[in-house]
Amino acid sequence: MGTLKEKFIEKALPLSAEIRQFVKENGQVPLGEFTVEDVYAGQKGIIGLLTETSLLDANEGIRFRGYSIPELRAKLPKVPGGTEPLPEGLFYLMLLGEMPTYDDVLEIQENWRNRSEVPAHVYASIDALPITTHPMTQFSIGIMAMQTDSKFAKAYRDGINKKDYWDPTYEDVCNLLARLPYVAAYIYRRTYKDNVHIAPKPELDWAANFAHMLGYDQVEFYKLMRLYLTIHADHEGGNVSAHTTHLVGSALSDPYLSFAAAMNGLAGPLHGLANQEVIRWIFEMRNEIGNAPSKEQIADYIHQTLKNGKVVPGYGHAVLRKTDPRFLAQQEFAKTYMADDELVNIVWNIYEVAPPILEGTGKIKNPWPNVDAHSGALLLHYGLNEYDFFTVLFGVSRALGVMASLMWDRALGLPIERPKSVTYEWLKNTVEAKKAKA
Ligand code: HAX
Numbered sequence: 274m275g276t277l278k279e280k281f282i283e284k285a286l287p288l289s290a291e292i293r294q295f296v297k298e299n300g301q302v303p304l305g306e307f308t309v310e311d312v313y314a315g316q317k318g319i320i321g322l323l324t325e326t327s328l329l330d331a332n333e334g335i336r337f338r339g340y341s342i343p344e345l346r347a348k349l350p351k352v353p354g355g356t357e358p359l360p361e362g363l364f365y366l367m368l369l370g371e372m373p374t375y376d377d378v379l380e381i382q383e384n385w386r387n388r389s390e391v392p393a394h395v396y397a398s399i400d401a402l403p404i405t406t407h408p409m410t411q412f413s414i415g416i417m418a419m420q421t422d423s424k425f426a427k428a429y430r431d432g433i434n435k436k437d438y439w440d441p442t443y444e445d446v447c448n449l450l451a452r453l454p455y456v457a458a459y460i461y462r463r464t465y466k467d468n469v470h471i472a473p474k475p476e477l478d479w480a481a482n483f484a485h486m487l488g489y490d491q492v493e494f495y496k497l498m499r500l501y502l503t504i505h506a507d508h509e510g511g512n513v514s515a516h517t518t519h520l521v522g523s524a525l526s527d528p529y530l531s532f533a534a535a536m537n538g539l540a541g542p543l544h545g546l547a548n549q550e551v552i553r554w555i556f557e558m559r560n561e562i563g564n565a566p567s568k569e570q571i572a573d574y575i576h577q578t579l580k581n582g583k584v585v586p587g588y589g590h591a592v593l594r595k596t597d598p599r600f601l602a603q604q605e606f607a608k609t610y611m612a613d614d615e616l617v618n619i620v621w622n623i624y625e626v627a628p629p630i631l632e633g634t635g636k637i638k639n640p641w642p643n644v645d646a647h648s649g650a651l652l653l654h655y656g657l658n659e660y661d662f663f664t665v666l667f668g669v670s671r672a673l674g675v676m677a678s679l680m681w682d683r684a685l686g687l688p689i690e691r692p693k694s695v696t697y698e699w700l701k702n703t704v705e706a707k708k709a710k711a
Pocket residue numbers: 512542543544545546547579583584585586587588589590591592636637638639643644645
């Protein structure tokens with residue numbers, strides 16, 4: 274008699290093979306509007322969510338309220354003389370669907386500045402964790418610790434009318450957005466810079482003040498942060514972090530609870546953690562091959578990665594079928610500011626070599642790079658070497674999109690989410706019944 278663990282795998286392995294075969298044979302059997310295959314495909318392509326802030330086209334990439342990434346870079350307000358958009362302006366655009374003026378952005382900055390004081394117990398909660406705790410775990414716990422201040426949770430307990438839900442949600446959303454860079458910078462300095470913290474410069478914009486508190490005061494790094502925090506903000510509603518925010522929020526969990534849950538999803542290597550995995554993968558390749566791998570050596574390393582049953586991080590996408598415009602925006606930035614950077618050139622060589630190999634497998638639906646393929650190399654160029662921290666930067670940005678969406682969930686009174694699930698037994702019986710009828 275085996276242990277529970279042994280019994281489980283004795284059952285699971287053959288059933289996994291059986292189900293794979295079942296889907297191969299019966300994948301196209303319709304179940305209403307969808308097929309058996311769709312049940313196993315992670316709901317891809319099934320329209321089941323309302324998200325106003327952005328819309329993703331498989332070939333063209335993301336549009337935020339109708340604006341593509343190049344259009345955002347051109348049209349969103351910038352600091353005087355600046356070249357990159359201010360992410361606060363993107364929040365305004367996503368929330369209202371209207372392009373802000375520079376004055377609108379200044380108003381948001383002032384509003385968030387006044388909300389930016391993080392309660393001391395949040396830092397104490399982070400400090401209670403071992404220093405080796407992954408920065409995303411520290412981030413999630415920091416967000417949870419801020420939940421003690423939730424205006425929504427308090428209003429609900431006090432009996433708020435449902436038509437007013439949007440109001441305390443707005444307060445939580447703004448407080449959260451104002452404080453996130455402070456919490457993220459605290460985690461960075463605690464983990465990697467001997468716990469030496471840097472006082473904010475509140476007169477700076479949201480992204481530049483964040484860069485400053487991290488310890489990177491180059492004007493170019495400020496520009497990079499503005500671009501970075503803009504392009505990572507939203508990717509319509511079905512990606513893991515956006516969907517999680519909506520799902521958890523649909524139970525009327527407050528914005529802190531919903532966003533912490535989203536960050537736990539972003540921390541997965543197939544989602545936001547891919548930005549750290551890309552750099553880890555390149556470093557491992559360089560360790561094995563040498564600092565400047567040739568294109569042939571990169572190709573061999575990609576084949577080896579696939580052979581070992583691992584993914585090539587930064588490549589592929591659940592929806593996109595072309596190079597991610599967020600990758601291209603970062604490539605354009607790199608061409609302007611760091612065209613000779615060795616690591617950046619490796620990223621560009623991978624971009625030349627990887628797609629035909631991935632396409633050649635015959636199973637990877639999108640062989641092109643996503644946002645995460647490029648972002649790490651830009652940060653490393655300015656000395657931000659601690660790649661385990663990269664997903665936290667993504668998370669600070671993602672808050673803009675998912676919190677704007679949560680505002681709409683509350684304002685529209687969207688109901689609790691509850692998709693239907695079925696068992697394998699149910700599927701088998703349904704397929705058999707359909708076949709018998711036919
Ligand atoms: N390397 C190796 N294999 C890959 C692959 C890659 N980059 N991309 C997809 N595949 C594999 C899948 O694992 C799957 O294999 P199995 O049939 O053996 O399970 C097969 O190809 C079909 O997958 P798909 O339909 O093309 O892709 P999915 O929609 O299932 O998954 C992912 C999309 C992004 C998760 C996938 O492409 C991947 O794992 N990429 C690498 C990790 C990564 O870069 N993630 C970041 C994505 C962007 C993002 O969310 N950023 O936050």
